[in-house]
Amino acid sequence: MTGFDRARWLALLLPFGLLVGAYVSQYIGGLYPCEMCWWQRWPHFAALPLALGAFVLPGEGKRRLFTALAALAILTSGLIGGYHAGVEYGWWEGITTCSSTVTAESGKDVLDAILDAPLIRCDIAPWTLFGISLAGFNFLISTFGALAIFALLRKGGKA
Template sequence: MTHLSNRQLAGLAGLGSAGLLLAALTFQHFGYAPCELCILQRWPHLAAAVIGLAVWAFGWARALAVLGLLAALAATAFAIFHAGVELKYWEGPAHCSGGISNLAQLSTNDLMAQLKAAPVVRCDEVSWSLLGLSMAGWNAVCSAVLSLLWAVSAFRRA
């Protein structure tokens, strides 16, 4: 990390968040529907990716690197929370995501049909794992590494 500039570190961290988003969307494309906490974890990565793009396009600024660090730390916290929910360490959200839209325009029969067909994705069930870590667990590990990159970028002398 010492031979990379702060700008390169921030760009790499933003690219890492973009890669995690791409991985999540790829899993979703291949049938792994996201739960509510999975969706929540994507927002900080989107912010970090945009901040990384801004650093890449406009140049490094400590304020941008600190914002990227905050986004990566939020992603880490959400992923740790989600992994804890999966491991039954604490309770997750009481409701699940079902993906039903246009509620005001649906008849009662159409609504019931969509409710029955909607995939219920529970936040407390592991849908995929590798080496004993769920997607949320891997997201926590990767997000922590990205947080470290952002921290070095933000606080190392320019």
């Protein structure tokens, strides 16, 4: 397997794995995402079709371009994660609004849903491991993963 092949696989599997982890923590772990958590997911959503394009498009140049674009999207998510982690650690101020998970169908249900919905703050980490929040882990994994993809692309190897 060439460095380019490794780069393509990493560009595909990294955002897929991080999104799976985000949804597992949300739906199984009960860690609802705040607004800034969603900001981190969008670039991973963009990276997936770009990485898939690196497998199906004709021509090595296009495949390399789409791998690099996927890596750029992954890096973007990592940088947003770094910003979010800084907000959680109190290094700087983030957004001042909070998000909620309100869903309901009728007027009475809407009011009950609003009153019962958890308020999700962006400046408080709901979970940490070794003092690192999920946003911090996204920063580390996405940033270093994207740099690894760029390094593998630079290293070369034919597709």
